[in-house]
Amino acid sequence: MTEQIFRPRDLSLVELVKRYRLTTNRVIASQLMPGRSLNAVAKVTARLCTDQILSRYVLVPPENYFRLGNQAISSLGLSARLSEPLGPQSLPTDYATLIYATGGDSRRRRLTNEELNEYMPWLPQDLSHAPYCIDANGQLELIRVDLGGSPQHVARKTTQASLDRLDVPQISELSAASRFQVVVLTTSEEKSKAISRSLIACGCTDSVRVHIAVIPRLSFLLLRAN
Numbered sequence: 337m338t339e340q341i342f343r344p345r346d347l348s349l350v351e352l353v354k355r356y357r358l359t360t361n362r363v364i365a366s367q368l369m370p371g372r373s374l375n376a377v378a379k380v381t382a383r384l385c386t387d388q389i390l391s392r393y394v395l396v397p398p399e400n401y402f403r404l405g406n407q408a409i410s411s412l413g414l415s416a417r418l419s420e421p422l423g424p425q426s427l428p429t430d431y432a433t434l435i436y437a438t439g440g441d442s443r444r445r446r447l448t449n450e451e452l453n454e455y456m457p458w459l460p461q462d463l464s465h466a467p468y469c470i471d472a473n474g475q476l477e478l479i480r481v482d483l484g485g486s487p488q489h490v491a492r493k494t495t496q497a498s499l500d501r502l503d504v505p506q507i508s509e510l511s512a513a514s515r516f517q518v519v520v521l522t523t524s525e526e527k528s529k530a531i532s533r534s535l536i537a538c539g540c541t542d543s544v545r546v547h548i549a550v551i552p553r554l555s556f557l558l559l560r561a562n
Contacts, residue, residue, distance in 0.1 A: 342389070342411075345368065345369075345380075346384060346389060349364060349368060349380075349384070349390075350366060350389065350390075350404065350408050350412070350461045352364070352368065353390065353402060353404050353408075354404065354405060354412070354414070354448070355446055356433065356434040356437070356438075356443065356446055357403070357418070357430045357434075357450055358383060358402060358403055358427075358430050358431065358434060358465055359382060359401065359402050359427075359434065359443040360395060360399065360400070360401050360402070360434075360522060361374055361377045361378050361400070362374065362394055362397075362399075363434060363435070363438050364377050364380070364381065365377045366438065367438055381402060384402075384405070385402075385405065385458075387405070387407060388405040388406045388407040388408075389404075389405045389407050389408045389500075390403070390404065390405045390408070390416075390511040391403045391404065391405045391406070391419050391476075392401045393421045393422075393555070394561060395427075395431070396553065396556045401422075401427075401431065403419050403420070403421070403422070404418050404419050405419060405433050410550045412498055416526060421536065425483060427557060428483060428554055429467065429479075429481045429483070430467070430483060431551075431553075431554070431557060432479075432481045432521040432551045432554050433446055433467040433469070433479050433481065433521070434446075435551050436469075436479070436519065436521055436549055436551060436555070437469050439470045442471070443471065443472035444470060444471040444472065444477070445467050445469060446467055446479075447469065447472060448466070449464075452468060452508065455470075455528060456506070458478070458504065458506050459504065459506075459507075460504065462503060463500060463504070463545075465478070466478060466479065466497070467479040468508060469475055469519070474515065475514075475515050475516065475517065476495065476507075476510055476515060476516045476517075477516075477517055477518070477519045477547075478498070478501060478516075478517075478518045478519065479516060479521065480493070480494050480497060480519065480520045480521070481521045481553070481554070482520065482521060482522035482523060482527070482531070483558065484558045485536045487527060487530035487531045487533070488534045490520065490522070490531050490534070491531055491534030491535045491537070491538045491540065492534075492538060494518060494531075494535060494538075494546065495522055495535065495538040495539070497518070498518050498540055498543060498544045499543065501516075501544075502543060502544060511543075511544050511545070514545070516545075517542070517544065517545040517546065517547055518540075518544055518545070518546045518547070519546075519547045519548075519549060520535075520546060520547070520548045520549070521549050521550075521551050521554065522548060522549075522550060522551070522554070523550065523551065523552065523554045523555040523558065524550060524552065524555065528548045528549075528550055531548055532546075532548055
């Protein structure tokens with residue numbers, strides 16, 4: 337099976353999953369099938385699962401998420417682990433990043449590993465595993481996802497992650513030019529405000545711009561993980 341055997345829309349969907357490491361019917365509807373009902377989208381993903389182009393796993397019942405299937409993995413020469421279910425930390429991290437990057441009128445995308453290597457060959461390997469996005473203006477965003485810790489814990493981890501990146505001269509230059517920011521994705525407006533206060537107390541916002549966004553469904557994933 338080769339890449340050319342995919343239908344054009346199927347290939348776009350595979351590329352979406354490859355970029356974000358997962359997707360959902362709602363995201364597919366908003367990104368690739370605007371105006372179509374969720375039922376229509378579900379029929380498409382059901383066919384792709386039958387054809388092993390996608391694999392289906394439970395997100396928050398009754399909603400599912402999709403990873404690449406064995407046929408897509410084989411066709412594109414990718415690692416088989418990209419078809420496996422996501423773990424208790426990687427699922428909320430990748431899901432929150434997906435919703436943040438594709439939500440609303442935002443024009444940003446998560447950088448793939450290949451893009452990270454192309455755009456930031458100077459980035460140390462140990463700093464390359466977190467999600468990064470780039471927006472329509474070319475601003476680089478480090479994504480930090482609240483995995484259920486206290487606001488103080490989230491603030492401390494975010495501060496350390498920021499300082500680690502600012503030690504890299506190229507990121508320090510981007511930050512000075514207002515082309516780098518840290519994005520914290522959390523579960524509620526209340527916790528967002530608490531994290532903001534803790535970040536100020538840690539001095540994080542003195543060093544780098546921080547944006548906090550709320551992903552409400554993240555709370556359900558964390559409850560499930562626990």
